[in-house]
Amino acid sequence: MATTQLTASSVTVSARSLASFEGLRPSSVQLTSFGLVKLGRLRQNRFRGLVVKASAVVAPKFTSIKPLGDRVLVKVKEAEEKSEGGILLPSTAQSKPQGGEVVAVGEGRTVGKTKVDISIKTGAQVVYSKYAGTEVDFNDAKHLIVKEDDIVGILETDDIKDLKPLNDRVFIKVAEAEEKTAGGLLIAATTKEKPSIGTVIAAGPGPLDEEGNRRPLSITPGSTVLFSKYAGNDFKGKDGSDYIALRASDVMAILS
Template sequence: MASVQLTGTSFVAGRRAAAAPLAQSEGLRPAVFRVSTLSGSRGVGFARRSFQGLVVKAATVVAPMYTTVTPLGDRLLVKIKSSEEKTVGGILLPSSAQSKPQSGEVVAVGDGRSFGKNKVDISVEIGSQVVYSKYAGTEIDFSGSKHLILKEDDLVGILNTDDVKDLKPLNDRVLIKVSEAEEKTAGGLLLTDATKEKPSTGTVIAVGPGLLDEEGKRKPLTVSSGGTVLYSKYAGSEFKGPDGTEYIVLRASDIMAVLS
């Protein structure tokens, strides 16, 4: 048994073809790999392989020949807001430390959903600045920018300012101002940030219009602005306002009780 290193040489129909460098495509990193071969009358056989996988971009690249992307049904095309490359103090951030953006601008919408004979249009207009769920949709590279194709239900809300308290929740989403954690224990000991228990209560700031029923009509939510609620501990998406105030946006089904 012999070990051979391949560097772009190809094998065709059991014989060695002319050596040529591997083509390097955008988003791929060539990797050298080693294989163990078995010699025999039937040409080259691969007994075992040990190699590094090719690193592929997370986004699907749309070929330049296509000039438009048209979402279908209840899907939208959102141009992703660029992530910050520097800290407030001007320090450059490596790509691994840059926070993944969760907001963008709606650039195209589908024709809506059908509920029997009723047709419901997308409730978000082109040009709206939206916030979406962290891992929602399919990312694509289009016209030199990163975009996301996602369903309307993946949208958290509309935010046309830089302050999360101005968020307008969509569907069954609820915006909650998180209660502050206790600074001291019952015995009077001061707590550090690491030991403070994460609160699961807060004040409702805004509520969405509700989900669509089988006839395409909105079902209003049972919670209202101003109420204090208890919610599931690890639910929703967390945000922080410019003044450091913490907020959370979650589905109404993640609210367990109204406190009074």
């Protein structure tokens, strides 16, 4: 009988917390000393917790996808296969894309008594939150159905420093890490602490209030700010600088 195996390097499974594979028949599971899981005769309820996520595949007979409400359909940009120096990257080293082209938008949403249209137009190049949305395979290409609020910003050029943030997000150029201690000792690159201070490059138009009106942000471009250390989406600019896009609520203070 055919078996299915999951390597321990990708999934950690304990004998007491095996979780459910949706759609698999309750055949059996055996746990070997080498960390392999084999489908066998264990009951299905022993698998509740382990989730295997895959892209939804749209059959070729469907020729279009129309997102609903405040959702946007994005054709995902392919992962870089080469480094800036032209070196081929193995698949494990290729960074997951965080951007793509908008190919369809929903009809918008209602806030209070106000109908709010989606501000993003088809054809726009956008950057979205790393773990947002639902992946869809359509027309032999990767797509993502994502809510408008999960779109970080619009990229009008091919350089991330020109990102135009949306809604309540701000775009910050991160300050460089200190290379010396207060006593003048050089700090090794591996021990440099990630800075949480930077300069605001651009700010979004602000969030919507309960009546559907924009509330401008109190943070303006040019401000030096202290932000939450693990918030937002990090980017590397063509100039080698570090940038971050995050919500205004993740900015803790303005420095002067």
